[in-house]
Amino acid sequence: MKRSLGLLCWRGLIAALYAFLLAPLVVVLVVSFDTRPYLRFPPEHLSLGSYTAVLHNTAFLHAGLFSILVGGAAAAVSLAVGTGAAFALADKAFPGRTAIQAMFFSPMVVPHIVLAVGLMMTLQPLGLLDTLSGLVIAHVGITLPYVVRIVLSGLKNLDPACEEAARLHGATPWQAFWRVTLPGLRTTLVAAGLIAFLFSFDEAVIVLFIAGHRATTLPLAIYHYIQFKTDPQVAALSVLVVLASMIPVVIIERGINIRRALTG
């Protein structure tokens, strides 16, 4: 009797914490179906009107496409240069290895706002503020350490004997790399690229400093919008953004499950 009461309390606590954790997303979802032009909770009538409005809002559409462009470019660059670096860092020991690795990871411990100010001051004299290339440069800076870390841990999870087996059974170093090592890393590389894309896509601090009216990303567009207007349209947009972000998350989860299946 006493035991089940304790269990009930524990479950209630967990449910309450989950409610708190998911509250803003749930609220945004509900509001997005509202019909009134101003923000009220709960909604009176449900409709998909806000979604139609978002899809006809060219400013949002442009910002969305631009975000995808920036995220894609930043992910591609990070993946290309980061994978190479991770391969080099996977070597057991060479002079300066620890220092170089620490350098690659250091952007993770520097606040984004400090980096943002630095980037703004650097990009301004170069005329790269409010441009696509400026944004890509900035986002490579924050996504690169994650790519290096993910690929590095993926490399450490590979069975080194696989490459040895390939070499011993007749593969040249090049063949062993293309036929065994790289395919073994497939899921890791996909996960690293998607994480980089997501971080760029959702990044909101640096863009506040270095983006403007010409190069506006989606988070920035939402930020500016809700500073002045809070109507269900932005809720609908938010729901769409969250859903779009979930697609890569699901893919990554799948990838990791596949990997688990492979190793276990």
Added chain:
Amino acid sequence: MSESMQAHPRWLRGLLLAPGLLALAVTFILPLIWLGRVSVLPRSGDGVSLPGFTLQAYQHVLGDGFYWWVLWKTVWLGILTAALAVPMAFPIALFLARTTTRWRGVLAALAIAPLLTSTVIRTYGWMVILGRHGMINDMLLWSGLLTMPVRLDNGTLATVIALTEILMPYAIISILSNLGRLNIEIEQAAALLGATPLQVFRRVILPLLLPGLMTAALLVFVLAVSSLVTPQLMGGGRVFVLATEIFNETTVSLNWQIAGALSILLLLLFGGVISVYQRILSRMEEQF
């Protein structure tokens, strides 16, 4: 014991590292150096940076009581957020580590997925909940507890609530990754040796998890003190922290020297907290 075959020849290693290092230099190292450089440039009367060297911006920041107050508010915000987020994340992490329900995967995803949705959107959600015509006010008015809506969405309280929720997933992940050390058999062994559930928690679970909890607290703290979007939107211009000050100096006052000096100050705060944390952690490890 075995020797790795994958050691790359030196030239190849250099070739592999070079693009990454170049990218790192351009996107990270150079901006930070430039930031430091700009913070010590003299500034003309009409706000133009001049060549030279001066510590004026630092003197200005350190000599002005306002900035000290902002620094204090920033640290206070960080502490408050960490003090709320970690105890709230802990039960969820414990639950996720222990539960055997088949919904475990979904629940874990739900706990961590908010991490991958934009801060702007989640802050917006909190604006809806805490707003003047938001959920909480509506409910309080409807229940008759209030006759006039109160402002919940402007100020430190709202900022802390939103930040707590936004940063909780980080704490959950951090604690969860440490829970691996805590095998349920350890607890059972302690219980068989005669420890009450409370004693098991205090003498076994807590000491084992303390490093993980501390890491979670550190993570939440540093992310909270450097957050900009949430204080800016939830604070409605009335919450002054280092981040919002830096933003104002760069975009409103256009005083890059002050912005640079404040950024360096924030960086120092970061470094200080992290090194104190590491010292405490290593001392703790000596103790246990």
Added chain:
Amino acid sequence: MVDAASYLSIRNLRKTYPGSAVPAVADATLMLERGRMLTLLGPSGCGKTTLLRMLAGLTIPDSGLVLIGGRSMVGVPLHKRNMGMVFQSYALFPHLNVVRNIAFGLEVRGLSDTARRRRVGDMIDLMHLGGLEHRRVSDLSGGQRQRVALARALAIEPDILLLDEPLANLDIKLRGIMRDEIRTLQRRLGITSVFVTHDQEEALSIADVVAVMSGGHIRQIGTPVEIYDRPSCRFVASFIGRGNFLSARYFAPLCADVDGLGRMPLPDNIRPWNGTGTLFVRPHHIHLGAPQAGAYSCTARVEDIVYAGDRYIITTQAGQQRLCVEQPAPLPAGISIGQDIPLSWLPRDTRFVWEDGT
């Protein structure tokens, strides 16, 4: 030039890992006839895996030579060594199915499609993998993975087959089955093989030649019978099977003075030694009850009796000397703990072993 006795020849191989004071392998020298199976046997950390990896070329020796068919392997790149290897983790390629795993070595050699298919088909039949051709490696059981790894190594028709503790990850019953299968296959194909294991029973039952290693040194090389019956040193004697070690001084021809047991007859193949030496008797050579003619005999007190299914292991104390005795079940009537019983063994079952490090 190449005589059959030295198809595989290892000369003075030596390896010290960076940061280690002692060599992992010190001056290993051995030879193996074509078509024979060699096992490298020893406890973990004895250097057997390092020796195998140097053979394969996966670890570069500090000095020494590996010759196969009279050809030095120094500087030969891995992919031109034509060796097959079964790894402890199997190291199957997780992104390829069974057929593609087996075909890997043939694909990178650029073999024609038809030749490759035929060869892979042969391997599938040989290893009884029919029906599993297009399975993912992750969907296979341990024994099936083992077969795929073996098929992959054999598909390239290697000059030498290397096996690094291939049975260590299998459950005990499967281990025995696979061991016999590998042995049969090796004999049938006549493929020169080197098999690393820490399991003495496995080593003795599978090998033509056993090399026992410890501390980076090869302690003894010989047939399984030689290794078991005439261990050269105390380490080999104690690592393989059980043994009673007796400190003894040479007293007179065919006679030794044993600590705690007095005078003991010696076989005629033991030569005189100086100072204290070590004599060695297998527990199953010690006889319970009335002594045979010419046997050494003594009385011992029973301290412990352990039942081991087909036999009993009896621990006794004879004077200052502890003696372990193995007696086939059932136990003769009237033997119980605390009782004094007569023990005896024939001089021909007494061996002299060198202490380690001499």
